[in-house]
Amino acid sequence: xxxxxxxxxxxxxxxxxxxxxxxxxxxxxxxxxxxxxxxxxxxxxxxxxxxxxxxxxxxxxxxxxxxxxxxxxxxxxxxxxxxxxxxx
Numbered sequence: 001x002x003x004x005x006x007x008x009x010x011x012x013x014x015x016x017x018x019x020x021x022x023x024x025x026x027x028x029x030x031x032x033x034x035x036x037x038x039x040x041x042x043x044x045x046x047x048x049x050x051x052x053x054x055x056x057x058x059x060x061x062x063x064x065x066x067x068x069x070x071x072x073x074x075x076x077x078x079x080x081x082x083x084x085x086x087x088x
Contacts, residue, residue, distance in 0.1 A: 017070035025065040
């Protein structure tokens with residue numbers, strides 16, 4: 001999946017955190033955070049380049065993402081942007 005498709009999903013996540021498919025949220029997390037360190041059961045846990053919160057822990061709920069987890073991913077993406085900007 002290319003970055004423009006990922007950007008479209010992230011834009012939709014910001015517009016409507018309630019309507020995001022779990023598969024799309026997984027694609028975004030895989031793109032930004034790499035493979036999940038845990039994929040047991042319905043949870044996928046992603047490692048972030050900083051200690052502590054926001055954690056990236058997402059859960060499939062009948063093919064949809066939980067809105068509060070979409071917001072957590074968005075918060076992590078914002079933090080990742082800040083970390084990358086400070087490194088430059």
